[in-house]
Amino acid sequence: MTRVVAVFLAASVAGLLFVPVFGVWPLALVLVACAVPAFAVAVWCPWASWRAVLAVVAGLVGLLAAVRPADPVGALVVGATEAWRDVLRSTWPVRPDPEAVVFVPLLVLAASVFGVELLHRVRAPLVALLPALAVAGLSQTYAAAGGAPAVVAAVAFAACGAAIVAQGIPWAAVALGVVGAVLLGLVPAGPAFSLRDNESAPLASARVASPLSEVAVRLGAPDTPLFEYTSATPVDRWPIAVLDEFDGVEWTPGGNLRRMGAGLPPGDGVTVPTSTRSASVRMRGLGLPWLPSQAWPATVTGTDPLVAPDRGTLLAEEPVTSYDLTWWEPGVDGATLSEAGVDANAVGGLGGVGEVPAGVAELAEQAVGGMRSSFRAALVLERFLRDDFRLVDSGTLPVGHGWPQLERFLLRDKQGTSEQFAAAYVVLARLRGIPARLVVGFSGRNSLVRNGDVLAWPEVAVAGAGWVALDPTGSARTSAMGGLPGATGQAREELPPAEGLAEPLLPAEPPATAPGAGVPWRIVVWAVVAALLGWLIAVPSWVALRTWRRRRSGTVADAVAEVRDRLRANGVPVTSAMTVRDMAAAVPDPEALVRLATAVDTTLWSGAGVDARQEAWEAVRALRSEFARRPVPVRARAALRYGYRAQVAPRMPVGALT
Amino acid sequence: MTPPKSTLVYQAIADNVQRVVRGKPEVVRLAVAALLAEGHLLLEDVPGLGKTTLARCLARSVGGTWKRIQFTPDLLPGDVTGVMVYHQNAERFEFHPGGIFANVVLADEINRGTPKTQSALLEVMSERRVTVDSVVHEVPRPFLVVATQNPIEMEGTYRLPEAQLDRFLMRLSVGYPDLSSEVLVVMSDCAQVSADDLTAVVGIPELEAAIAEVRAAHIDLAVCEYAVRIAAGTREHAAVRWGASPRGSIALVRAAQAVAATDGRLFVTPDDIKAVAEPVLAHRLVLTPDAELGQRQPASVVAEVLDAVAVPVTAG
Numbered sequence: 001m002t003r004v005v006a007v008f009l010a011a012s013v014a015g016l017l018f019v020p021v022f023g024v025w026p027l028a029l030v031l032v033a034c035a036v037p038a039f040a041v042a043v044w045c046p047w048a049s050w051r052a053v054l055a056v057v058a059g060l061v062g063l064l065a066a067v068r069p070a071d072p073v074g075a076l077v078v079g080a081t082e083a084w085r086d087v088l089r090s091t092w093p094v095r096p097d098p099e100a101v102v103f104v105p106l107l108v109l110a111a112s113v114f115g116v117e118l119l120h121r122v123r124a125p126l127v128a129l130l131p132a133l134a135v136a137g138l139s140q141t142y143a144a145a146g147g148a149p150a151v152v153a154a155v156a157f158a159a160c161g162a163a164i165v166a167q168g169i170p171w172a173a174v175a176l177g178v179v180g181a182v183l184l185g186l187v188p189a190g191p192a193f194s195l196r197d198n199e200s201a202p203l204a205s206a207r208v209a210s211p212l213s214e215v216a217v218r219l220g221a222p223d224t225p226l227f228e229y230t231s232a233t234p235v236d237r238w239p240i241a242v243l244d245e246f247d248g249v250e251w252t253p254g255g256n257l258r259r260m261g262a263g264l265p266p267g268d269g270v271t272v273p274t275s276t277r278s279a280s281v282r283m284r285g286l287g288l289p290w291l292p293s294q295a296w297p298a299t300v301t302g303t304d305p306l307v308a309p310d311r312g313t314l315l316a317e318e319p320v321t322s323y324d325l326t327w328w329e330p331g332v333d334g335a336t337l338s339e340a341g342v343d344a345n346a347v348g349g350l351g352g353v354g355e356v357p358a359g360v361a362e363l364a365e366q367a368v369g370g371m372r373s374s375f376r377a378a379l380v381l382e383r384f385l386r387d388d389f390r391l392v393d394s395g396t397l398p399v400g401h402g403w404p405q406l407e408r409f410l411l412r413d414k415q416g417t418s419e420q421f422a423a424a425y426v427v428l429a430r431l432r433g434i435p436a437r438l439v440v441g442f443s444g445r446n447s448l449v450r451n452g453d454v455l456a457w458p459e460v461a462v463a464g465a466g467w468v469a470l471d472p473t474g475s476a477r478t479s480a481m482g483g484l485p486g487a488t489g490q491a492r493e494e495l496p497p498a499e500g501l502a503e504p505l506l507p508a509e510p511p512a513t514a515p516g517a518g519v520p521w522r523i524v525v526w527a528v529v530a531a532l533l534g535w536l537i538a539v540p541s542w543v544a545l546r547t548w549r550r551r552r553s554g555t556v557a558d559a560v561a562e563v564r565d566r567l568r569a570n571g572v573p574v575t576s577a578m579t580v581r582d583m584a585a586a587v588p589d590p591e592a593l594v595r596l597a598t599a600v601d602t603t604l605w606s607g608a609g610v611d612a613r614q615e616a617w618e619a620v621r622a623l624r625s626e627f628a629r630r631p632v633p634v635r636a637r638a639a640l641r642y643g644y645r646a647q648v649a650p651r652m653p654v655g656a657l658t
Numbered sequence: 659m660t661p662p663k664s665t666l667v668y669q670a671i672a673d674n675v676q677r678v679v680r681g682k683p684e685v686v687r688l689a690v691a692a693l694l695a696e697g698h699l700l701l702e703d704v705p706g707l708g709k710t711t712l713a714r715c716l717a718r719s720v721g722g723t724w725k726r727i728q729f730t731p732d733l734l735p736g737d738v739t740g741v742m743v744y745h746q747n748a749e750r751f752e753f754h755p756g757g758i759f760a761n762v763v764l765a766d767e768i769n770r771g772t773p774k775t776q777s778a779l780l781e782v783m784s785e786r787r788v789t790v791d792s793v794v795h796e797v798p799r800p801f802l803v804v805a806t807q808n809p810i811e812m813e814g815t816y817r818l819p820e821a822q823l824d825r826f827l828m829r830l831s832v833g834y835p836d837l838s839s840e841v842l843v844v845m846s847d848c849a850q851v852s853a854d855d856l857t858a859v860v861g862i863p864e865l866e867a868a869i870a871e872v873r874a875a876h877i878d879l880a881v882c883e884y885a886v887r888i889a890a891g892t893r894e895h896a897a898v899r900w901g902a903s904p905r906g907s908i909a910l911v912r913a914a915q916a917v918a919a920t921d922g923r924l925f926v927t928p929d930d931i932k933a934v935a936e937p938v939l940a941h942r943l944v945l946t947p948d949a950e951l952g953q954r955q956p957a958s959v960v961a962e963v964l965d966a967v968a969v970p971v972t973a974g
Contacts, residue, residue: 577964597929
């Protein structure tokens with residue numbers, strides 16, 4: 001039974017390595033519901049030939065009872081055939097839909113049942129762990145479990161292996177655990193390879209009109225209602241698309257689309273404290289696929305959209321009537337913002353700008369005045385466009401956002417819609433090293449958003465605060481808004497005039513470091529910790545388990561084996577070619593071993609049917625008492641030494657005797 | 659608990675022998691074990707270490723008949739086996755038995771005899787009978803040959819044929835005594851205590867009964883297999899050209915049975931096998947030329963084999 005427990009435990013540990021994909025509780029619930037009934041059948045089923053089938057059936061029943069899908073058969077089929085890919089195309093943790101969640105318990109169930117059958121049918125018991133190891137390996141192609149979880153998992157595997165080979169060769173299990181811990185510990189969590197990197201959710205509609213091209217069109221019919229929202233606090237803007245890739249002609253969205261999972265964290269670039277805000281959105285006339293969103297969406301309920309996680313863009317493939325949106329709001333004030341630097345590592349912030357026409361670079365330098373890249377420089381650039389350029393919102397509206405239109409806007413006409421303002425800002429900012437992107441959306445000044453609220457604006461990546469929306473057209477509300485827009489307005493109002501401008505006190509440029517510098521140290525530390533931890537736990541555990549099993553069987557042969565291992569652990573060079581009397585000759589006080597030798601001789605070799613098991617184990621106890629009187633450091637060393645090298649007899653020069 | 663009869667016989671002979679042979683209890687034990695196993699014993703060592711003394715002590719400790727044959731180059735096979743002599747009065751040939759017809763035969767300095775004479779002795783050791791003029795003459799039972807030979811100063815001697823050395827159950831070296839033992843030896847000599855002073859302490863019937871009891875000592879299948887694996891191990895060793903034959907395996911087990919009896923047991927343990935492995939197997943090995951050039955000794959080869967073969971452990 002211990003071995004069956006170990007096989008199920010190892011498979012469950014392998015299943016739990018999918019925690020980054022599904023979260024802890026949804027996964028633990030289905031694993032327990034699936035594994036417990038299967039385990040009961042595997043242990044107590046009286047028909048060995050039907051054990052595997054009945055265990056699978058019991059596991060499936062438990063699984064379906066836990067997730068209760070509307071279509072049980074369909075859920076199992078989808079779970080077994082398509083869920084593995086759907087999971088890769090979703091943000092993590094995945095929404096706990098039955099079709100998606102059953103994917104892992106099915107694997108664990110298969111590994112457990114297969115492992116138990118191997119345990120009963122194969123001579124090498126450790127083979128029973130191979131299915132669980134395969135599941136663990138598969139989990140690592142989804143999400144690498146680096147660090148402490150990997151070490152814990154490997155130690156658990158080692159413990160299972162030790163339990164399985166309790167009557168075999170323990171170093172194999174110990175080595176398995178230590179090597180596993182080291183290998184898993186070597187893999188840094190997060191940025192390691194994942195199959196997810198090569199997967200993205202395809203958009204059903206092959207071609208989608210750029211929302212930037214629709215700005216002028218929407219302004220031509222300003223009263224058309226698009227959507228309405230309710231929120232506890234005013235919402236400054238409703239982005240619908242982030243366009244951060246520019247080739248000189250077209251602005252296009254970048255990044256991969258995924259199915260929106262159970263929730264998203266704020267981006268890596270946000271290090272300031274965050275709070276959540278929420279709003280309910282009801283659609284009125286806004287066409288597919290764009291859905292009003294925010295820079296850092298947290299959850300979406302009421303629909304199942306696609307999302308570009310790095311950009312916050314939401315897209316729907318089917319008509320949506322309403323949905324609830326929760327998003328992360330970075331908590332930062334205007335003073336902090338005005339002294340902040342930029343985040344050069346922000347995704348899409350320093351993309352291409354195409355072939356820059358003559359005079360634009362000089363204009364960018366003139367606009368910023370040679371300032372270093374910072375949020376203050378971004379505000380200076382914003383003021384430059386707001387003061388020197390004119391926004392038009394009626395009459396014949398200029399259209400276009402490629403370099404010909406931007407060149408005319410920047411160098412000749414100096415008037416345009418928010419489309420030209422935003423596009424021009426982004427290219428000028430990028431030319432000055434300020435990470436910026438172009439966003440298209442709507443102003444949130446009214447709860448009922450119409451075509452006339454359409455807006456394009458630039459966002460710059462601020463260190464610690466994430467993407468901050470700017471307003472080069474001068475149409476935004478002021479600091480009364482609150483939140484990040486309010487802080488931006490405050491920083492804007494406190495911006496000194498051009499003659500009084502000074503560089504913010506930015507930290508010094510970090511010294512250039514080679515990619516991956518520092519990682520080897522972490523790997524080394526983890527490797528050492530894993531090896532040490534595995535050894536500290538596995539060896540004493542295994543020794544205690546082994547002694548318990550031998551004492552329980554109580555044979556004289558087990559007593560000899562126990563004495564042999566005790567002597568090895570205490571540094572006595574014992575080989576398999578030594579009799580008990582040979583061992584007695586190798587220790588200073590041979591009395592206990594001589595008693596054991598007598599018991600062995602009369603029990604094993606006399607042929608008289610003598611049972612001297614009690615005497616043999618009394619001799620073992622005497623030996624243990626003798627060792628227990630040794631100094632503590634010696635005993636500690638013995639407890640952690642398995643001494644496996646000593647158990648092999650010296651090899652003969654040629655020929656192997658087994 | 660009453661010890662086995664064979665143990666009492668061993669104890670009596672060993673105590674008697676050790677009145678003269680001092681400080682070599684293990685050698686005496688193995689020598690007496692060879693007698694209890696009814697196996698022939700070859701004592702090999704440099705002169706002056708008591709080979710002949712030990713042999714004579716063994717012979718005198720046992721009742722029945724014993725004879726000493728001093729091997730010299732002019733010794734003839736007939737001197738060993740016996741000859742047919744014509745008696746004129748009776749007008750017929752009559753068999754005159756040689757020195758081999760005794761319960762205990764002391765073959766002193768066997769390597770000084772010619773190969774023909776050695777061969778005659780070795781043949782009788784194996785066959786336990788002599789055939790002269792197509793007439794078979796059985797040697798008395800029990801029949802034990804205790805031979806001595808000097809391994810140095812081989813010039814003018816005839817080395818025993820290696821193929822026939824395995825007629826001896828054991829080959830023992832007496833070895834130098836330690837200081838205190840040598841003092842006792844010298845004191846005994848001064849007191850004129852010699853092998854000639856010993857009297858038989860065991861009669862032939864008791865010895866035969868002891869031999870039968872030893873032959874019946876229990877040996878577990880696993881222990882027997884252990885002995886065979888050791889013998890087989892000598893064949894696989896890189897330094898060995900010819901290893902121990904199945905006769906060596908049999909000798910190993912028989913010697914172990916006798917050693918067990920000397921310890922008061924009528925069953926064999928792996929320790930018994932290990933105790934007799936070197937004296938039983940070493941003289942049966944023929945080393946490779948390279949090993950001999952490298953001064954390898956058969957005893958060290960047997961020790962390596964013992965270190966390589968796992969001791970059996972059965973459930974119990």
